[in-house]
Amino acid sequence: MAEAYEAERVDDADDLAPPAPGVLQGADRALLALLCFTERRPEWGVSEMARRHGWDKAVAQRILTTLASRSFLICDSATRRYRLGPAVSRLARVGEHSGVLPSLVRPILAGLLRETGESVVLNVPQGAGYRCAAAVDGTGPIRYTAIIGAVMPGHAGASGHAIFAHYPEAEIRQLFGATPLQRFNDHTVTGLDALQDRYAEVRDQGYSVSHGEYDEAVAAVSAPVFQAGAVAASLTVIGPATRVSRAADRIIELVLSGAGEATAAFGS
Template identity: 80%
Template sequence: MADAGPEETAPRRTPAAGGILQSADRALVALLTFSERRPEWGVSELARHHGWDKAVAQRLLTTLVARGFLVCDPATRRYRLGPSVSRLARVGEHSGVLPSLVRPTLAQLLRETGESVVLNVPNGSGYRCAAAVDGTGPIRYTAIVGALIPGHAGASGHAIFAHYPEAEIRQIFGATPLQRFNDNTITDFDALLECYAEVRRTGHSISHGQYDEAVAAIAAPVFQAGTVAASLTVIGPAHRITRATDRIVDLVVAGAAEATAAFGP
């Protein structure tokens, strides 16, 4: 199975410049090294990864543990993200940081397509609408911010979960039967895996009425620090989306790349 998201690389080192506190910068770089693909690090591994002296890496990790940003397993002496990270993540989510970063992209896609544009974020086995702009015209799809949709139903979920590790996909979708919403819904787990492989191959997802028979959607993944963080979706009446599929695919993929850049390293 393909890797989950773009190739993992070390966070970019910030060159020495006026106004930058090197010790704080190194601590932030250390935190950004943790990812879903690499959730644990040892002192020696982290030091080698960044070319730091081992004693420096140890002091950084010890400081981050003291403030709750990391926890250390006393048996393995390996480090994981701690409760302070989760607290800041909740604050960021409630303050609408991520949606605010991509609102210009949503507005641009609306101008270019005339269709509704949605930013969806993963939420357990589904996805949640984090931000949306409604399409123009009397017939359009209206997304409800905060609405939850099952992850296996539609392009938005496919663009997100296709980039999860296969073991996690099996845990989320393979343990119980997939709910059918209509004849277009993917309810076979192997078919879902094939769909995900195609999403990874092409870089986008297209669905025709998998959740709501009247609509079609085109989505692309948005990444943050090499891990899928959201999907950007253009959605609308099936006949209009289908007629303009090729043009919308190009626009959505470009918009997702802009959103990825906005989310930062």
């Protein structure tokens, strides 16, 4: 546990930098405390938060208590540990409905469209699938058209692989191991072990390429987009199999670059 904690401190060392001129220190500290809550570390104690930022313990206590008073945090009365509260969920819903993610990545999607001529999609995880959050259609009479809001199966295709490859193994088994995985054609990955092998390959490469796993006429290249150290979405170039497969090497480079820009836009 100590080694994991130290690794986390090193990874987020920029958080320890002093606030920029004109920034209210108290508000900055409260926001830094909120940003410490991640999927990997959903709970914090006062002493841990103080050590994380080099704060006095009394300062950390006041910050966490203030956040809890406005329902941004909840304190477990038994363990005295804090986790995110309902106010955060409310803001997340507002952000979802106000189109925050699409507005952040729209220039990136447009740039990839210009470079590749193919459709570009930002997908976000939803249960055992992924949902199209933003998209631009490719050029030409034969192209892939994405439908905003459409939910696709997570085990079939590059977009899902790029997302779920970064989930813990136990969660993967919970999401995909309860029922048999649907086979859409001979290219679909339907075995849980085979799916885990694919995910290991995606993590090693940093991207995913699929050839007709959901629709045999379609190929795609996808890379993960991260936020606060966890996968938040995948950025995908998708189109007719013959064109995308032929240009795969170049598209991979462009998608990786775009995913890096999207990760930066998401604040990571």
